[in-house]
Amino acid sequence: MQRPTIRDIARAAGVSKGAVSYALNGRPGVSVETRARILSIAKEIGWVPSSAARALSSDRAEAVGLIAVRDPELVATEPYFMRMVAGVERALSARGIALLLTVVSDPVSELDLYRRWWGGRRVDGMLLFDMRVDDPRPAWLRESGAPAVIIGAQRAYPGIPCTRVKYQDSMSNAVRHLLDLGHRRLARISGPNTLEHVARRHRYFTEVTRELLGADQPQRETDYTAQAGVRATRALLAGPNPPTAIIYDNDVMAVASVATLTSEGVRVPAELAVLAWDDSPLCQLVAPAVTAFTHDIMGEAAQAAELLMTLIEAGEAEDRWLEPPRLTVRGSTAGVN
Amino acid sequence: MQRPTIRDIARAAGVSKGAVSYALNGRPGVSVETRARILSIAKEIGWVPSSAARALSSDRAEAVGLIAVRDPELVATEPYFMRMVAGVERALSARGIALLLTVVSDPVSELDLYRRWWGGRRVDGMLLFDMRVDDPRPAWLRESGAPAVIIGAQRAYPGIPCTRVKYQDSMSNAVRHLLDLGHRRLARISGPNTLEHVARRHRYFTEVTRELLGADQPQRETDYTAQAGVRATRALLAGPNPPTAIIYDNDVMAVASVATLTSEGVRVPAELAVLAWDDSPLCQLVAPAVTAFTHDIMGEAAQAAELLMTLIEAGEAEDRWLEPPRLTVRGSTAGVN
DNA sequence: GAACAGGTCTTAAGCGGTTAAGCAAACCCG
DNA sequence: CGGGTTTGCTTAACCGCTTAAGACCTGTTC
Numbered sequence: 127m128q129r130p131t132i133r134d135i136a137r138a139a140g141v142s143k144g145a146v147s148y149a150l151n152g153r154p155g156v157s158v159e160t161r162a163r164i165l166s167i168a169k170e171i172g173w174v175p176s177s178a179a180r181a182l183s184s185d186r187a188e189a190v191g192l193i194a195v196r197d198p199e200l201v202a203t204e205p206y207f208m209r210m211v212a213g214v215e216r217a218l219s220a221r222g223i224a225l226l227l228t229v230v231s232d233p234v235s236e237l238d239l240y241r242r243w244w245g246g247r248r249v250d251g252m253l254l255f256d257m258r259v260d261d262p263r264p265a266w267l268r269e270s271g272a273p274a275v276i277i278g279a280q281r282a283y284p285g286i287p288c289t290r291v292k293y294q295d296s297m298s299n300a301v302r303h304l305l306d307l308g309h310r311r312l313a314r315i316s317g318p319n320t321l322e323h324v325a326r327r328h329r330y331f332t333e334v335t336r337e338l339l340g341a342d343q344p345q346r347e348t349d350y351t352a353q354a355g356v357r358a359t360r361a362l363l364a365g366p367n368p369p370t371a372i373i374y375d376n377d378v379m380a381v382a383s384v385a386t387l388t389s390e391g392v393r394v395p396a397e398l399a400v401l402a403w404d405d406s407p408l409c410q411l412v413a414p415a416v417t418a419f420t421h422d423i424m425g426e427a428a429q430a431a432e433l434l435m436t437l438i439e440a441g442e443a444e445d446r447w448l449e450p451p452r453l454t455v456r457g458s459t460a461g462v463n
Numbered sequence: 464m465q466r467p468t469i470r471d472i473a474r475a476a477g478v479s480k481g482a483v484s485y486a487l488n489g490r491p492g493v494s495v496e497t498r499a500r501i502l503s504i505a506k507e508i509g510w511v512p513s514s515a516a517r518a519l520s521s522d523r524a525e526a527v528g529l530i531a532v533r534d535p536e537l538v539a540t541e542p543y544f545m546r547m548v549a550g551v552e553r554a555l556s557a558r559g560i561a562l563l564l565t566v567v568s569d570p571v572s573e574l575d576l577y578r579r580w581w582g583g584r585r586v587d588g589m590l591l592f593d594m595r596v597d598d599p600r601p602a603w604l605r606e607s608g609a610p611a612v613i614i615g616a617q618r619a620y621p622g623i624p625c626t627r628v629k630y631q632d633s634m635s636n637a638v639r640h641l642l643d644l645g646h647r648r649l650a651r652i653s654g655p656n657t658l659e660h661v662a663r664r665h666r667y668f669t670e671v672t673r674e675l676l677g678a679d680q681p682q683r684e685t686d687y688t689a690q691a692g693v694r695a696t697r698a699l700l701a702g703p704n705p706p707t708a709i710i711y712d713n714d715v716m717a718v719a720s721v722a723t724l725t726s727e728g729v730r731v732p733a734e735l736a737v738l739a740w741d742d743s744p745l746c747q748l749v750a751p752a753v754t755a756f757t758h759d760i761m762g763e764a765a766q767a768a769e770l771l772m773t774l775i776e777a778g779e780a781e782d783r784w785l786e787p788p789r790l791t792v793r794g795s796t797a798g799v800n
Numbered sequence: 801g802a803a804c805a806g807g808t809c810t811t812a813a814g815c816g817g818t819t820a821a822g823c824a825a826a827c828c829c830g
Numbered sequence: 831c832g833g834g835t836t837t838g839c840t841t842a843a844c845c846g847c848t849t850a851a852g853a854c855c856t857g858t859t860c
Contacts, residue, residue, distance in 0.1 A: 128608065129582060131846055142810050147848060157808060174582025178518035179846035182815045187515065189563075198549030198761065202542040203744045212535030215566050224585065226526075227564045229552050245466060245511025247816090248561065271465065352744060382748050385722075389750025407540045407689055411719050412749060413726025424535065468816055479840050484818060494838060516816035519845045584846090803859085810853075818844085827836070 130171045138167045150175070177224075181247060189224040190434060191249040195236050195256065198229050200351055204378050205406040206423060210277065213427030214253060221435065223250075237262060244272045250438045253277060253430060254286075257322040275434040277427060278448070280326045287443040289430045293323070296419055296450045297330040300401055301338060303417075303453060304371045307461060309399060313369035314345040315358045315379060324375060327403075331373070344369070348379065355379025356386050363398070371399035371459070377408045377418060384412045384458060400458040403451070414457025421451040467508045475504045487512075514561075518584060526561040527771060528586040532573050532593065535566055537688055541715050542743040543760060547614065550764030551590060558772065560587075574599060581609040587775045590614060590767060591623075594659040612771040614764060615785070617663045624780040626767045630660070633756055633787045634667040637738055638675060640754075640790060641708045644798060646736060649680045650706035652695045652716060654687040661712060664740075668710070681706070685716065692716025693723050700735070708736035708796070714745045714755060721749045721795060737795040740788070751794025758788040 132146045139146065141160065148155040149164040156164070181187045192214060194201055201207050211227065218225055226249055230236050240263070243249045251273035254263060257280070264283050267274045279288035304312055314331045317324045328345060335343045344362060348354035355374060362369055374380035380402035384394050394400055394414055402409060405418035426448050437443040469483045476483065478497065485492040486501040493501070518524045529551060531538060538544050548564065555562055563586055567573050577600070580586045588610035591600060594617070601620050604611045616625035641649055651668050654661045665682055672680045681699060685691035692711060699706055711717035717739035721731050731737055731751055739746060742755035763785050774780040 129584070133846075143847080144811075144849075145809055148809090151848085153849095155808065160808080172578075172582065174579055176519070176846050177583040177585045178515045178524065179584075179815090180848080181515035182513070182519050182817085183846080183848045185815075198546070198553075199744070202545035202549060205539040208539035208545055209535070211564075212539060212566055216535070219565060219567070222579075224563050224580075225565065226561050227548075228556065228562065229549050230556070241509075242511055242559075243561075245509065246514040247466070247516075248514045352748065385749050407536070408745075408748075411689065411722045411745075413722050470816075480817080481819075481841075482839060485839090488818085490819095492838065497838080513816050516845090517818080519847090520816080520818045522845075801860105805858075806856090808853100808855085811851085813850090814848085815846105820841105820843085822841075823839085825837085825839100828834085830831105830833100 130173045131176070132173070134171065135164060135167050135173055138171070139164050185247070187247055187250050188222065189226055189249050190218065190251050190253060190431070190438075191226040191240070191243045192228075192253045192255075193236050193239055194227075194229045195231070195233055196229060197231065197349075197351070200349075200378075201229055203352070204350070204376060204404075205408060206376070206404050209406070209423040210255065210427040213424030214431045216424065217428040217431035217435075223435065233258070233262070237266060240266065240272070241270075244270055251275070251434050253434060257283075258320050259322055259325055261322070273434065273437045275430050275437060275443070277430040278323065279445075280322050282445065287433055287437055287445055289426055289433060289446045289448050291421075291426075291448045292450055293327055294330050296453070297327060298334050299453055300373055300419070301331070301334045303455070303459065304373075304399060304401065305338060307371075307395075307399060307459060309369075309371040310339065311367055311369045312339070312343045312371050312373065313362050314343065314373045314375070315355055315362070315383075316345060316347050316375040317350040319347050327375065348375075350376055350379065352378050352382035356382050359383045359387070363392075370397070371395075371401070373401045373403070375403050377402045377404045377406050377416070380416050380418070380458075381408050381412050384414070384416055388413070395458050395460050401453075405451075405454055409456065414460065417456045417459040418454055419451035420454045421449065467510045468513070469510070471508060472501060472504050472510055475508070476501050522584070524585055524587050525559065526563055526586050527555065527588050527590060527768070527775075528563040528577070528580045529565075529590045529592075530573050530576055531564075531566045532568070532570055533566060534568065534686075534688075537686075537715075538566055540689070541687070541713060541741075542745060543713070543741050546743070546760040547592065547764040550761030551768045553761065554765040554768035554772075560772065570595070570599070574603060577603065577609070578607075581607055588612070588771050590771055594620075595657050596659055596662055598659070610771065610774045612767050612774060612780070614767040615660065616782075617659050619782065624770050624774055624782055626763055626770060626783045626785050628758075628763075628785045629787055630664055631667050633790070634664060635671050636790055637710055637756070638668070638671045640792070640796065641710075641736060641738065642675060644708075644732075644736065644796060646706075646708040647676065648704055648706045649676070649708050649710065650699050651680065651682040651710045651712070652692055652699070652720075653682055653684050653712040656684050664712065685712075687713055687716065689715050689719035693719050696720045696724070700729075707734070708738070710738045710740070712740050714739045714741045714743045714753070717753050717755070717795075718745050718749050721751070721753055725750070732794065732796050738790075742788075742791055746793065751797065754793045754796040755791055756788035757791045758786065 136143045136146045149161040255277040276288040346358040402418040405420040409416040473483045486498040592614040613625040683695040739755040742757040746753040
């Protein structure tokens with residue numbers, strides 16, 4: 127039989143559709159024997175609930191959405207995104223919730239997609255990440271009433287639960303680590319400052335270096351790609367007062383720079399120390415391996431997904447604080463003797 | 464108004480639900496003026512079709528499924544998968560089709576998930592990749608009647624359209640390239656031989672090297688991870704008659720090996736030439752950059768997605784042949800003089 | 801023995817669309 | 831001008847499931 131329905135089960139068991147529904151959903155209203163009979167018939171004929179019908183009658187899509195606004199090529203290279211997805215998956219699949227995932231190139235189609243997904247009842251809620259400065263999404267979410275959770279938020283968003291991280295101490299640790307190694311001219315190569323977390327790190331870097339070094343250290347903005355990272359590195363090294371240590375905003379730029387520079391004869395870390403914000407296996411792919419901020423991306427994403435499910439079910443959820451990233455020291459910032 | 468329905472539109476326009484449906488779907492049966500009025504009202508109140516209701520009444524989910532059976536950590540590092548997803552996305556989003564994506568760890572839950580997605584009418588069809596030797600999926604697909612397309616198939620699967628690639632010539636080119644450079648002791652480090660394409664490459668490598676070198680060259684099987692690749696490399700180099708050139712089955716293992724070996728003083732390509740099967744930005748992250756087989760993964764995945772949509776709409780589709788991967792020569796196999 | 805309570809099942813409406821069938825008015829034509 | 835066709839709409843059933851309300855039976859209670 128092709129795609130059996132509860133109607134088929136009802137007929138086979140000699141009961142009504144309603145009774146079948148009660149039995150299959152573990153609700154009271156049917157006797158133990160009838161329930162057992164219905165369940166065994168359902169299993170036998172390979173019945174699977176129609177998600178469309180369920181969604182329609184119970185107004186639950188049993189799915190959540192995740193949209194990435196990034197260049198597909200970057201998404202492919204940067205391990206961060208896929209690990210996040212894997213973490214989300216882990217939490218969702220445990221409860222049989224599906225994930226709608228899309229990579230779009232611009233924020234306009236992003237919001238449009240959220241609108242279609244939510245309006246079309248395709249999802250019960252959304253996971254957001256990479257919050258931007260003046261992000262239009264929180265306002266839309268509040269207006270539409272769509273449940274959403276922000277992954278790794280830098281600040282509170284009223285009405286939108288978040289998993290929150292604070293980068294202040296991490297940045298301070300990174301700078302101190304480099305100062306301890308004797309570096310006095312630092313620099314930072316960042317992602318787009320339109321991203322909230324990038325903007326925050328910019329501020330923290332400024333504050334910490336001012337406090338500890340008494341002078342502003344250069345920061346260069348990029349689009350997070352390997353090429354841009356290498357270009358920015360070259361520019362910094364070619365300028366006056368070249369830095370002896372650079373903090374990169376992601377693993378891709380740091381690794382690419384190490385690979386390029388070492389092949390050109392620049393000695394890392396002797397001539398240039400390198401530190402990356404996101405840790406991943408990439409960091410250990412080059413020699414010397416790159417010192418990086420490690421955090422459990424999968425675990426954090428899974429937490430956010432759980433928060434979202436709580437929000438959807440209970441109607442409310444509390445912000446959850448995450449451990450700040452910890453510095454994993456490797457060869458790229460080894461002691462210079 | 465929260466999530467308006469066609470009923471709201473009908474009321475506002477003073478017509479029946481049916482008329483609204485005809486108007487919104489561009490079907491005949493309503494006058495030009497009425498249609499315009501309905502459309503403008505729909506736009507004004509921000510109506511979005513309920514995918515659940517559509518799915519239920521028209522038996523179309525407007526979504527397709529893609530399942531990866533891989534260790535999440537590997538999925539995160541290997542660019543291949545994300546590029547494939549991005550390509551699929553590109554084709555699907557152009558037609559407003561959603562993608563259900565999941566990463567599972569074992570083949571059993573994979574098949575189970577296909578069953579739930581298809582039985583639950585969550586998807587209109589599925590995209591398969593990484594076909595295994597004795598894969599249970601084709602049989603299930605034929606039995607269930609679920610439309611599916613295989614991405615990058617090595618052989619024909621009766622009843623299941625594929626995008627097909629032939630690796631024979633590519634393998635031959637790779638080996639000839641290495642022979643031209645003077646190498647006489649080759650080796651191959653592969654992914655799991657349970658994968659159909661890995662098994663094929665194994666055979667081709669055997670055939671080609673037998674023909675051109677007159678002797679079997681060693682092949683080591685791994686799980687595709689960086690660590691396993693490095694381990695296999697070490698084992699080969701430590702053995703008797705160590706190879707002077709190694710063909711790796713993916714970019715991750717090749718890049719990791721180059722990085723590790725060069726940091727240990729092994730000169731690439733002078734002492735060991737390295738060639739990777741999948742090309743990606745990773746290959747250019749290390750020095751020397753890794754020679755690799757380039758193919759347009761995104762484009763091919765997009766083609767497969769289009770094939771699937773044709774299959775779903777027309778009920779049939781023809782296999783499509785892909786360009787075989789082309790060798791992009793880089794530093795890791797530069798001329799040894 | 802009538803009133804009541806519980807347990808078990810049926811009935812039927814409803815979720816938001818699609819679509820076949822029906823129908824009234826306007827149009828066409830010899 | 832009466833018949834048939836076309837146009838433009840309505841009606842109502844249906845997709846597969848959920849669920850409130852009701853029906854029926856058995857057993858308990860006073």
